[in-house]
Amino acid sequence: MIRVQSEDFDIGAEIEALRKGRSDIGAIVSFTGTVREGDGPDALESMTLEHYPGMTEKELARIEAEAHERWPLQASLIVHRYGTLKPGDNIVLVVTASSHRHAAFEAASFLMDYLKSSAPFWKQEKGKQGPRWVASRDSDDAAKARWDKPTAQPKAKPKISAVE
Amino acid sequence: MRLLYFAWVREKAGLSSEEVELPADVTTVAELMAWQKTRGQEFASAFERAEVIRAAVDQAHAKPETEIAGASEIAFFPPVTGG
Numbered sequence: 205m206i207r208v209q210s211e212d213f214d215i216g217a218e219i220e221a222l223r224k225g226r227s228d229i230g231a232i233v234s235f236t237g238t239v240r241e242g243d244g245p246d247a248l249e250s251m252t253l254e255h256y257p258g259m260t261e262k263e264l265a266r267i268e269a270e271a272h273e274r275w276p277l278q279a280s281l282i283v284h285r286y287g288t289l290k291p292g293d294n295i296v297l298v299v300t301a302s303s304h305r306h307a308a309f310e311a312a313s314f315l316m317d318y319l320k321s322s323a324p325f326w327k328q329e330k331g332k333q334g335p336r337w338v339a340s341r342d343s344d345d346a347a348k349a350r351w352d353k354p355t356a357q358p359k360a361k362p363k364i365s366a367v368e
Numbered sequence: 369m370r371l372l373y374f375a376w377v378r379e380k381a382g383l384s385s386e387e388v389e390l391p392a393d394v395t396t397v398a399e400l401m402a403w404q405k406t407r408g409q410e411f412a413s414a415f416e417r418a419e420v421i422r423a424a425v426d427q428a429h430a431k432p433e434t435e436i437a438g439a440s441e442i443a444f445f446p447p448v449t450g451g
């Protein structure tokens with residue numbers, strides 16, 4: 205399930221709703237992204253998240269569907285906020301539920317890496333030095349790339365060693 | 369065709385959306401970006417660093433070579449920074 209909203213979310217209530225009435229789940233992983241204040245001249249007063257209504261929902265649903273294709277998940281949730289947030293506020297919540305922990309951990313990490321490099325959100329920070337659009341980071345693309353499926357390569361011929 | 373702009377592309381272009389009639393020889397995302405640069409000072413500034421601007425055709429990520437024929441909505445924006 206995915207949700208895009210300006211309102212805050214309650215992590216405990218979201219997890220409870222996801223698992224309610226189910227006894228087939230063995231592992232639940234959640235990740236919460238929050239507004240970091242920073243310090244010195246870069247300290248934040250607020251952060252405004254802009255997004256592309258329509259495309260945002262499609263991208264999040266696409267990313268979630270891909271996670272379900274790759275891992276045996278019993279449930280998942282992505283909640284992403286937009287609008288003006290203060291330091292310490294929640295930005296994003298990802299919850300994954302599976303029979304076993306590895307799938308839940310990996311899928312949650314995958315969802316965040318994909319979301320950061322493809323969901324159409326843009327952060328603008330406001331501090332003492334005025335508003336500033338946050339620049340994308342190469343490390344986010346690298347984090348996404350680690351989930352790329354390896355391209356099929358021809359099998360190398362076994363080496364034959366003449367002398368044992 | 370409906371064009372949408374987000375974040376600093378929107379700020380520099382000075383508008384968030386518009387309806388346009390494209391010249392017949394504009395058939396790809398890259399050609400559309402090149403055309404945008406010719407539309408006055410604001411657009412020239414917004415699309416000055418066209419290589420860093422991303423596009424979506426009908427709400428799906430697109431590449432410079434993506435064909436735009438038949439599209440109803442094309443958006444331009446900086447690399448995304450959510451999460």
